[in-house]
Amino acid sequence: MRARAGARLAGVAMVLIHVGCGLVAAAPETTPRPPLERGAELVLTEVTKVSAATVALTVPAPQVRPHIRPVSAQIIAAAARPVDLAPVAPGETLRPMMRTPEFEQQVLFGRAKRRRGSVCGDIDIQGEEAGDIPGKLRGCGARDAVRVRSVSGVTLSRPALMTCETAKALNKWVSRDVETAFGRSNRVVQLRVAAGYSCRTRNNRPGAKISEHGRGRAIDISGFTLESGTTVSVLKGWRDRSTRKALQRMWKTACGPFRTVLGPDADIYHRDHFHLDVARHRSGRYCR
Numbered sequence: 001m002r003a004r005a006g007a008r009l010a011g012v013a014m015v016l017i018h019v020g021c022g023l024v025a026a027a028p029e030t031t032p033r034p035p036l037e038r039g040a041e042l043v044l045t046e047v048t049k050v051s052a053a054t055v056a057l058t059v060p061a062p063q064v065r066p067h068i069r070p071v072s073a074q075i076i077a078a079a080a081r082p083v084d085l086a087p088v089a090p091g092e093t094l095r096p097m098m099r100t101p102e103f104e105q106q107v108l109f110g111r112a113k114r115r116r117g118s119v120c121g122d123i124d125i126q127g128e129e130a131g132d133i134p135g136k137l138r139g140c141g142a143r144d145a146v147r148v149r150s151v152s153g154v155t156l157s158r159p160a161l162m163t164c165e166t167a168k169a170l171n172k173w174v175s176r177d178v179e180t181a182f183g184r185s186n187r188v189v190q191l192r193v194a195a196g197y198s199c200r201t202r203n204n205r206p207g208a209k210i211s212e213h214g215r216g217r218a219i220d221i222s223g224f225t226l227e228s229g230t231t232v233s234v235l236k237g238w239r240d241r242s243t244r245k246a247l248q249r250m251w252k253t254a255c256g257p258f259r260t261v262l263g264p265d266a267d268i269y270h271r272d273h274f275h276l277d278v279a280r281h282r283s284g285r286y287c288r
Contacts, residue, residue, distance in 0.1 A: 119146040139215075140210055140215065146163070148162060162197060163278075181224075189225055232246075251274060
């Protein structure tokens, strides 16, 4: 009897132990929150403020409705206009007239004519080829020279013999700076040529070096004729208040396409014209 009672008690004890172990091993439904450390309350408060500010920035502010403009006198006049009155402006844009075949042929013929009269491979330089020019003095002469009549629509007072390098420099200067120097309403239409190719020494002084005129690399301009018919000379215009700034601007801008530019302030030999040439200098451009 005692043995059976002891076995029963042992079984009950084993069941209780098993149930107790199961209760200890079971996980809680929620994890308890650990206590905050010192200073954590302040950090949490700052984070909450920053989050609130971010939310406030992301939410767009309500847009203010603009004030209605007062009714203008033009709107009132348009509203009071009779309905049967003809409109002031056309209801639709008129289509431009087509160019006639005769006009197109005239344009093409003019362009072809200009191309036939162009030299140096530039349609804006009009003239004729002159070939090689022999020199009477040693050092004179020009190869593949051209006789230029006009550049960029601006005529020369007389055809000037020069190299293509000189002609291109002259064309660049005229088209960019000379043509509108006195205003767009009174353009330059002609250049007064004082000298082109000439086999001589510098300033015609005996024993001096050969001038760039003797190599076809220089041209002298003594004046400018305008659309109004007025001719502005370098001699008088350089001192005249009404034309001085335009002439000084042209003299200054020539020092770019040309490598040598001499004007009235250079010396007594150039007081009445601009000397322009494309000679190369070791020290760079020479402009006085």
